[in-house]
Amino acid sequence: DQQVKQNSPSLSVQEGRISILNCDYTNSMFDYFLWYKKYPAEGPTFLISISSIKDKNEDGRFTVFLNKSAKHLSLHIVPSQPGDSAVYFCAASSGTYKYIFGTGTRLKVLA
Amino acid sequence: DAGVIQSPRHEVTEMGQEVTLRCKPISGHNSLFWYRQTMMRGLELLIYFNNNVPIDDSGMPEDRFSAKMPNASFSTLKIQPSEPRDSAVYFCASTYPQGSRWAFFGQGTRLTVV
Numbered sequence: 001d002q003q004v005k006q007n008s009p010s011l012s013v014q015e016g017r018i019s020i021l022n023c024d025y026t027n028s029m030f031d032y033f034l035w036y037k038k039y040p041a042e043g044p045t046f047l048i049s050i051s052s053i054k055d056k057n058e059d060g061r062f063t064v065f066l067n068k069s070a071k072h073l074s075l076h077i078v079p080s081q082p083g084d085s086a087v088y089f090c091a092a093s094s095g096t097y098k099y100i101f102g103t104g105t106r107l108k109v110l111a
Numbered sequence: 112d113a114g115v116i117q118s119p120r121h122e123v124t125e126m127g128q129e130v131t132l133r134c135k136p137i138s139g140h141n142s143l144f145w146y147r148q149t150m151m152r153g154l155e156l157l158i159y160f161n162n163n164v165p166i167d168d169s170g171m172p173e174d175r176f177s178a179k180m181p182n183a184s185f186s187t188l189k190i191q192p193s194e195p196r197d198s199a200v201y202f203c204a205s206t207y208p209q210g211s212r213w214a215f216f217g218q219g220t221r222l223t224v225v
Contacts, residue, residue: 006153034213043115043202043216044154089154097142097206097214098167103153 003027004092006102014110019077021105023090026071030092034099035064035075038087047088048075080109113137115217117203123223129191132220135184136205144214145178145188146202154202160186193224 005024013019023033031052036044050057050064050073057064063076077084087106091099116135124130136143145157158168163180171178175194180186190197200221204214 032212036213036216041218043204043218045216046211046213049213091154093212097144097161097208097212098156098159099214100156101146101154103151 002103003030004090004100004102006088006090006105008105009103010106010108012108012110013080015082016079019075019080019084019107019109021075021077021088021090021107023073023075023102024071025073025092025100027092027094027100028071029094030100031095032093033064033066033073034091035062036089036091036101037084038089038104044089077107080107082109082111085109115203115205115215117201117217117220119220120218121221121223123225124193126194126224127192128224129189130193130197130222130224132188132201132203132222134186134188134203134217136186136203137215138184140205140207140215141183142206142208142214143180143186144204144206145186146204146216148200148202148219157188157201190222193222195224198223 034049035047037047038044066073087104089104091101093099118133143160157170158178160180178188200219202219204216206214
């Protein structure tokens with residue numbers, strides 16, 4: 001039973017355009033959400049987070065949106081750059097350090 | 112800071128052999144996690160230690176898997192006996208509660224059981 005789902009295994013976007021990566025969750029107790037980026041042969045690295053008391057968090061080109069009623073979060077990358085090509089994981093927790101990860105979305109930014 | 116250090120980076124072993132993966136967390140971090148990444152299931156939490164004590168091992172697949180953290184700077188994940196379905200990338204991650212709510216990952220160990 002996947003509590004965190006990333007239904008798009010892959011996404012291709014033209015350089016300079018917006019990339020939108022989606023994540024759905026089922027557990028209403030989740031109160032903190034993370035996005036990690038992973039390059040090949042490297043470990044995941046933290047990208048951006050959002051608490052359930054917010055609906056938006058922005059860091060430079062990266063913005064995460066949280067829709068609690070829909071149990072949905074999304075990561076927007078604007079503008080997309082070739083260096084953003086990686087696998088992106090969303091993760092969720094409920095007040096602890098135990099995070100449930102999605103299966104990842106592979107983003108390819110085309111030059 | 113050297114980050115989370117895992118060894119070996121790659122491991123190829125025969126079915127039935129014992130495999131030991133090693134992890135050195137970031138100094139000062141008192142929470143340590145072992146994850147397994149597969150294509151089908153993504154990143155799965157296997158076990159979580161806090162202050163060297165296993166807090167949650169509900170993700171450990173079966174008795175063939177065991178993990179230890181004898182001190183704050185070292186942890187092992189052992190598979191005995193190994194099976195081909197154990198082939199995956201195993202990640203170790205660490206963090207500290209007084210700081211960020213996210214963990215810092217090592218580069219992973221790619222395990223292949225033939």
